[in-house]
Amino acid sequence: MAAIDYSEKIPNNVDLANERALQRALEHWQPRFLDWWRDMGPSDFARADVYLRAAVGVDAQGWAHYGTVKMPDYRWGIFLADAIPDRRIGFGDALGQPVWQQVPGEFRSQFRRLIVTQGDTEPASVEQQRRLGLTCPSLYDLRNLFQVNVEEGRHLWAMVYLLHAYFGRDGREEAEQLLERHSGDADKPRILGTFNEPIDDWLSFFCFTYFTDRDGKFQLKSLAESSFDPLARTCRFMLTEEAHHMFVGETGLGRVVKRTLEAMKEAGSDDPEAVRRRGAIDLPLLQRYLNFWFSSSLDLFGSEVSSNAASAFATGIKGRPDEATQYQDHVCSEATFELEQPDGRGGVTMEAVPMRNAMNEVLRSAYVRDCEIGVKRWNLQLQRAGVDFRLALPSARFRRGIGVWAGVPTDVAGKPIARDDFERRLPEWLPRAEDKAYVRGLMQRVVEPGKMAAWIAPPDRGINNLPLDYEYVRLS
Numbered sequence: 001m002a003a004i005d006y007s008e009k010i011p012n013n014v015d016l017a018n019e020r021a022l023q024r025a026l027e028h029w030q031p032r033f034l035d036w037w038r039d040m041g042p043s044d045f046a047r048a049d050v051y052l053r054a055a056v057g058v059d060a061q062g063w064a065h066y067g068t069v070k071m072p073d074y075r076w077g078i079f080l081a082d083a084i085p086d087r088r089i090g091f092g093d094a095l096g097q098p099v100w101q102q103v104p105g106e107f108r109s110q111f112r113r114l115i116v117t118q119g120d121t122e123p124a125s126v127e128q129q130r131r132l133g134l135t136c137p138s139l140y141d142l143r144n145l146f147q148v149n150v151e152e153g154r155h156l157w158a159m160v161y162l163l164h165a166y167f168g169r170d171g172r173e174e175a176e177q178l179l180e181r182h183s184g185d186a187d188k189p190r191i192l193g194t195f196n197e198p199i200d201d202w203l204s205f206f207c208f209t210y211f212t213d214r215d216g217k218f219q220l221k222s223l224a225e226s227s228f229d230p231l232a233r234t235c236r237f238m239l240t241e242e243a244h245h246m247f248v249g250e251t252g253l254g255r256v257v258k259r260t261l262e263a264m265k266e267a268g269s270d271d272p273e274a275v276r277r278r279g280a281i282d283l284p285l286l287q288r289y290l291n292f293w294f295s296s297s298l299d300l301f302g303s304e305v306s307s308n309a310a311s312a313f314a315t316g317i318k319g320r321p322d323e324a325t326q327y328q329d330h331v332c333s334e335a336t337f338e339l340e341q342p343d344g345r346g347g348v349t350m351e352a353v354p355m356r357n358a359m360n361e362v363l364r365s366a367y368v369r370d371c372e373i374g375v376k377r378w379n380l381q382l383q384r385a386g387v388d389f390r391l392a393l394p395s396a397r398f399r400r401g402i403g404v405w406a407g408v409p410t411d412v413a414g415k416p417i418a419r420d421d422f423e424r425r426l427p428e429w430l431p432r433a434e435d436k437a438y439v440r441g442l443m444q445r446v447v448e449p450g451k452m453a454a455w456i457a458p459p460d461r462g463i464n465n466l467p468l469d470y471e472y473v474r475l476s
């Protein structure tokens with residue numbers, strides 16, 4: 001294993017010290033990144049001492065070392081998972097050939113586009129979340145937010161390293177632009193839709209880390225299959241960090257449900273008003289938030305039928321998650337995919353499309369199945385409490401902005417309906433202005449060690465076996 005060299009200005013395990021030009025270029029980008037962090041990151045907390053994990057190695061022992069740091073001093077660096085000896089291309093037309101250590105010229109622009117798209121999401125999410133610290137429900141949650149933020153910052157470094165190391169001047173220009181686009185900016189927004197949505201409250205944050213970070217998991221897993229080995233190794237290491245982000249989302253929403261059930265019990269009623277009088281989040285409101293973030297995140301997979309996706313698979317640029325273990329046919333030149341599409345007359349029709357063109361949909365379907373796991377868990381909490389209400393994911397056709405269902409009005413079950421009906425019924429399905437105002441009202445900052453805001457139950461355990469009332473963030 002290549003150890004991480006922390007004596008360097010940029011910690012890394014890619015032997016940067018022996019790549020002078022690359023080192024200089026990255027050292028030139030580093031202060032710009034720090035300026036961006038200061039301007040667009042959680043700057044209200046620059047002086048706080050935060051209990052964070054950082055990698056000292058990329059293996060099981062090294063990747064999670066805990067310590068207290070001020071966020072601007074966090075050692076963002078470049079960490080690749082160890083190379084797999086004699087790794088071979090696992091899918092597409094070049095199946096079985098040795099993987100590439102350089103980007104083949106003919107695939108350069110496609111790779112660059114994918115790496116830029118991935119890189120763009122990382123700082124976007126930090127920008128979206130930058131004010132949440134001011135309304136944290138506990139020090140435990142505050143620390144988790146900051147852990148997510150610093151790691152998204154590192155994931156930006158991961159993509160910038162690839163751009164600088166393998167894409168020359170174009171790559172360096174793209175790296176600059178990653179700091180110039182901003183989430184929600186009218187002139188220079190982030191590339192993908194969801195990353196321009198505001199995250200103004202912690203319920204949205206938990207939905208985002210549950211649904212949108214999970215898209216990250218699937219996209220990173222498919223890039224971890226790439227024939228371009230440095231990209232694959234980078235993504236493999238990013239995935240180890242990503243797991244915690246989804247944990248924050250899943251347990252955060254589970255704790256919301258737990259507290260809501262307590263409030264329902266105290267009130268002896270499942271009436272949303274009674275739940276709100278106790279300062280908790282009623283289940284129909286939670287459902288509307290799930291509908292919003294799930295449908296938005298589904299768009300991140302691209303169109304159901306995509307020639308970009310087909311060529312990325314054929315050429316070995318981007319595979320499917322767990323390509324080797326989950327699929328038998330790694331070439332997919334003959335296979336077809338049965339795709340549901342709107343028939344343009346208010347109905348649904350099935351069409352067989354070449355499997356390679358349907359790769360975005362293959363990924364999206366696997367993602368939907370993964371999203372269902374948490375919903376089942378929360379519903380078990382409801383069932384155990386003797387409550388009849390059930391949470392559910394809306395249909396993947398609902399409120400889509402990308403792909404064959406884009407702009408097609410359907411209800412949450414995916415049934416095509418008239419546009420007027422759709423517009424009229426949206427407040428049944430998506431967060432209403434009064435929902436958002438109510439949630440905003442709940443967002444009062446709680447920073448006494450061990451204390452929780454009234455709308456969320458405490459977690460089952462603290463971080464790294466520390467007690468819940470540990471002072472995870474010292475706000476000096």
Ligand code: BYC
Nearest residue numbers: 117121125192193212213216219299300302303306308309
């Ligand atoms: N919004 O052929 P199409 C994460 C664009 S999250 C706006 O359908 P293709 C994270 C698309 O770019 C994971 N535009 O799809 C989570 C293309 O534009 P151009 C992020 C969209 O090419 C939380 C056009 O529509 N990773 O890591 O197969 C916190 C037609 O595209 C959207 C990646 O995305 C949208 N929702 O692209 C922090 C991986 N969807 O080029 C981090 C890298 C599509 O024609 N990206 N478009 O102008 C990719 O793999 C692919 O670019 C896509 C699908 C998945 C986006």
